[in-house]
Amino acid sequence: MLYFKKQFSKYFFLFLCFILTCIASQSNAQGNLLLNDTAENVKQEPSWPNDTLGRRTPRGTVEGFIKAVSQEDYAKAALYLSIDSTLKRKQDRVLQAQGLQQLLDQKGNIFPYSMISDKEEGQQGDNLGENFDHIGDATVDKDKFEILLENTKGSDGGPIWLFSIQTIQRIPLQLDSVSSAPLLSKLAPKVLEENKWRGVPLAHWMAMLLIIIVAYLLALGITKAAIIVIPLFWHKARIEPVSGIITAFALPIRLYLAVWLFVIGSRQAGIYIIVRQRFSDITVVVLLVAVLLLIWQLVDFVSRYAERRLARHGNQAGVSAVLFLRRAAKIALVIMCVIMILSTFGFDVTTGLAALGIGGIALALGAQKTVENFVGSVTLIADQPVRVGDFCKVGDVVGTVEQIGMRSTRIRTLNRTIVTIPNGEFSSNMIENYAHRDRxxxxxxxxxxxxxxxxxxxxxxxxxxxxxxxxxxxxxxxxxxxxxxxxxxxxxxxxxxxxxxxxxxxxxxxxxxxxxxxxxxxxxSGTGFAFPSQTLYLAKDHAPSPEKAEEIHEKVKKWREAGDMPIPAFNPDYIDDLKNTIPYPPEGSSVYKNDNSFKDEKS
The missing domain is CATH 3.30.70.100 (Alpha-Beta Plaits)
Incomplete structure (x- = not known):
């Protein structure tokens, strides 16, 4: 299961890179740089003539060996093994090929083809070095070891992948010492053991189909029992949303458990490695479908649950957004599932991803406004600055919100006209909502x-x-x-x-x-409101009083003679004498009557 997780992570990363490429594709410079880098990498890869046995890649070596043993051509199968210098006779290499097959049949396992590297350099980053690849496991005398492929150089200098010497040396030369007869050989009728199809007894093919049926029925019974038992011990499992989540997990877990039982059962029954490898990619596909089906059902449940709650609160815009996101997520899951299944069966999806990336660039550039409006609608739904029925002001538009859609929002103005504002522009404007003010x-x-x-x-x-x-x-x-x-x-x-x-x-x-x-x-009060006006007064001119002018003149003269003129600045001592000499609040006010602090200072 660990290898399945690695494979799933790899394909998910590829799909995520494709999505990010589409989003970031609005920058033509970045897109051109990416294409140039890809072209340079392609040019740097050396090309070697095809190996007639298909040993240029680890996957080709495993497929060639399985095909050779299925045809009982062990001399050809021996060519996929590294040469052990301790063996001098040619028939010993044939015995090694037969021993490796029997070891894999009874006590060994090879990873599905889709999990084995199809590159000339092999699997990188597996901590085994650049010349070794781990492609399976086997057990001899209760000692479990890794089956490794070794990268060697052919006569033309190109890479040739062979079963490593470390693996060959662990193969017992005495075939009967590998293990006792498997369970299937003990139970199957001789007629089914003697008659073969594609180099494998019919008993193994029939047993494989029987194991598939039994594994699924067991998984079905286990999951059904779990759904019945869990609510008995956990009361929350009887109500939403927990019950819906448990239901969403039921089918994917059933498929996952069925695959697990199938893999374990086929090994324990002693099914030949030839048959198991033919079904290996199918098990990977079922596991991938189980995981994607789980995500599908969770998306479906969460979206429907949110849709019901939004509809209960009358948020039709939120319902529209949920429906759109659910469709988009399901389409993405379908595309991702198709890409992963094609890659599992050996189809090259990199060219298709490149084409989708170029199409995504064109689509992103053409649908830029649409994407902007969609993001704006998501912002409106998430932040909810306005709701349907709110009286608000958006930019220069004042009116009542009538509908918040996925692309635009409609406002009924005071003139009873309808103004449609794209959500991208709507969310970027200053929004004043009058409906939610408290005073x-x-x-x-x-x-x-x-x-x-x-x-x-x-x-x-x-x-x-x-x-x-x-x-x-x-x-x-x-x-x-x-x-x-x-x-x-x-x-x-x-x-x-x-x-x-x-x-x-x-x-x-x-x-x-x-x-x-x-x-x-x-x-x-006896007064009135003023009007903007001008008043023209016609009156006899009264000259200023000469007595008051003379009085003020004498007062200023005394300031000069005494040196007390407070211009251009007041003396600090004079400022201190003036402080708090004006009563405030003014005398006669109710505040003044109740405020004794000023009276105390004055007294």
Missing amino acids: FWFHPTFGLRFETTPDQIRYLLVELRSVLYAHPKVDPSPARVRFVEIGSDSLKLEVFAYVHAVNFDQFLEIQEDLYLRMMDIITE
């Missing part, structure tokens, strides 16, 4: 006539603030009215408060009530 801002500014006296302003500051404190829909913190500006055409009072309302219509009702009450107070 409404009440912030008018009243402009009073210039004839308004200071006492009238004081009266208005008190009474207008009293309205805010007294109103049940106004939040008292903060609620303020301030005299903020002496403008060019009015004296300005600013009101700042927050109003509690469930929606904008109710806020307009409360705002209307506040405006009317404040207008009544301004009318009662």
